[in-house]
Amino acid sequence: xxxxxxxxxxxxxxxxIFSKRRGAISYDSSDQTAxxxxxxxxxxxxxxxxxxxxxxxxxxxxxxxRTLHSRAESAGSIPARRIRxxxxxxxxxxxxxxxxxxxxxxxxxxxxxxxxxxAKCMLEKVGTWNFDIFLFDRLxxxxxxxxxxxxxxxQYGLIELFQLDMVKxxxxxxxxxxxxxxxxxxxxxxxxxxxxxxxxxxxxxxxxAQSLTSFDILLGLLAAATHDLDHPGVNQPFLIKTNHxxxxxxxxxxxxxxxxxxxxxxxxxxxxxxxxxxxxxxxxIERQLxxxxxxxxxxxxNEYLSxxxxxxxxxxxxxxxxxxxxxxxxxxxxxxxxxxxxxxxxLSKQWSEKVTEEFFHQGDIEKKHKLEISPLCDSEANTIASxxxxxxxxxxEPLFAEWARFSDTRLSQTMLGHLGLNKASWSAMEPEASxxxxxxxxxxxxxxxxxxxxxxxxxxxxx
Ligand SMILES: [Zn+2]
Numbered sequence: 012x013x014x015x016x017x018x019x020x021x022x023x024x025x026x027x028i029f030s031k032r033r034g035a036i037s038y039d040s041s042d043q044t045a046x047x048x049x050x051x052x053x054x055x056x057x058x059x060x061x062x063x064x065x066x067x068x069x070x071x072x073x074x075x076x077r078t079l080h081s082r083a084e085s086a087g088s089i090p091a092r093r094i095r096x097x098x099x100x101x102x103x104x105x106x107x108x109x110x111x112x113x114x115x116x117x118x119x120x121x122x123x124x125x126x127x128x129x130a131k132c133m134l135e136k137v138g139t140w141n142f143d144i145f146l147f148d149r150l151x152x153x154x155x156x157x158x159x160x161x162x163x164x165x166q167y168g169l170i171e172l173f174q175l176d177m178v179k180x181x182x183x184x185x186x187x188x189x190x191x192x193x194x195x196x197x198x199x200x201x202x203x204x205x206x207x208x209x210x211x212x213x214x215x216x217x218x219x220a221q222s223l224t225s226f227d228i229l230l231g232l233l234a235a236a237t238h239d240l241d242h243p244g245v246n247q248p249f250l251i252k253t254n255h256x257x258x259x260x261x262x263x264x265x266x267x268x269x270x271x272x273x274x275x276x277x278x279x280x281x282x283x284x285x286x287x288x289x290x291x292x293x294x295x296i297e298r299q300l301x302x303x304x305x306x307x308x309x310x311x312x313n314e315y316l317s318x319x320x321x322x323x324x325x326x327x328x329x330x331x332x333x334x335x336x337x338x339x340x341x342x343x344x345x346x347x348x349x350x351x352x353x354x355x356x357x358l359s360k361q362w363s364e365k366v367t368e369e370f371f372h373q374g375d376i377e378k379k380h381k382l383e384i385s386p387l388c389d390s391e392a393n394t395i396a397s398x399x400x401x402x403x404x405x406x407x408e409p410l411f412a413e414w415a416r417f418s419d420t421r422l423s424q425t426m427l428g429h430l431g432l433n434k435a436s437w438s439a440m441e442p443e444a445s446x447x448x449x450x451x452x453x454x455x456x457x458x459x460x461x462x463x464x465x466x467x468x469x470x471x472x473x474x
Pocket of ligand 1: 202206238239348
């Protein structure tokens with residue numbers, strides 16, 4: 012009933028938007044439509060009785076994105092959910108009091124209340140490569156993305172520099188975190204927190220640290236935190252073959268990334284985080300955020316990688332130019348997004364298990380609905396090891412080899428070291444998968460990079 016209402020209102024709204032251009036905002040009509048649909052989705056849900064803070068995509072095929080990976084949720088402990096609910100309730104009380112302007116409260120006090128001792132201790136080492144985001148997430152009761160991102164924005168002095176309202180920052184981050192589907196085994200807020208932490212490590216690398224402006228850093232952190240916002244837990248080919256409205260809206264191109272970006276813009280506007288800045292500045296932030304998030308589309312990996320390689324071959328990357336700095340930020344975010352295989356084994360292994368669980372779950376849905384099973388998603392034809400070895404060989408290694416040329420540091424060597432060791436560990440478990448041909452490919456290939464990376468792109472491990 013609620014869905015029918017949403018769809019009919021969306022139809023009316025889309026017609027209205029196409030019939031009426033607004034001069035004040037320079038997005039083209041499809042951008043604007045996406046944003047409005049996004050914002051409408053939020054409002055209608057709250058009006059028709061959806062849980063107001065749970066924003067997901069619409070159901071199709073009888074599959075509801077909000078419950079798509081509900082196995083994980085139902086298997087999860089009730090106390091954990093109860094704690095989260097209590098925590099939200101506490102947050103609601105605190106923010107309500109703040110919004111009413113209760114005089115005895117100040118935001119720092121609230122922050123102190125939220126940080127538990129151990130989580131605070133961990134944040135002192137937030138720049139280390141073996142930072143255990145899973146532990147941090149447990150210590151913060153599932154609020155790793157909010158705490159970590161707030162801490163970094165504060166640590167870089169960005170809140171003060173850009174005169175950001177602390178309450179709005181916090182409100183924005185809470186909404187961002189809640190827009191991730193915690194039922195997704197992989198594409199959830201912990202992944203976003205992990206990418207943000209990795210991004211922080213890269214921003215501190217000398218080459219970037221010496222050249223990036225505070226504005227670049229702000230964009231880099233915001234892009235990392237929002238880069239998979241409202242991810243449905245299935246990949247783009249799945250959305251296309253099930254005629255999902257997002258696929259039509261974005262013309263089958265970077266469908267998820269476009270949605271993540273528009274979702275982020277929706278929350279920026281909803282919380283008015285940058286409303287104190289001139290309109291052209293906040294629009295500039297939104298556009299650059301989009302350019303960063305769109306770069307995480309793994310199917311465009313080769314395009315970015317060859318541009319990066321050419322710059323490095325010609326030594327033509329001049330970080331004094333804002334466009335080159337932006338490109339280096341895009342590459343940093345791409346690395347952060349797929350850095351799991353470069354983490355220490357104990358962390359890397361957990362990510363591998365989670366992403367494969369998400370793939371196989373998609374494969375199960377495809378089987379159930381008699382759809383073609385996507386590459387890497389068939390649990391009978393793939394193993395965690397085979398998926399990982401292919402991903403490392405064709406996607407991760409080429410990217411990090413170039414990154415190490417760009418930023419030849421101890422961190423880069425550490426990452427390449429873990430990558431090699433982790434690949435060897437998976438290979439030891441699956442000796443037959445360590446050769447050049449990968450299981451799960453629909454077409455038999457020899458060692459040319461292209462077909463395998465295409466299959467992996469369709470599997471879209473991270474995006
Ligand atoms: Zn991602």
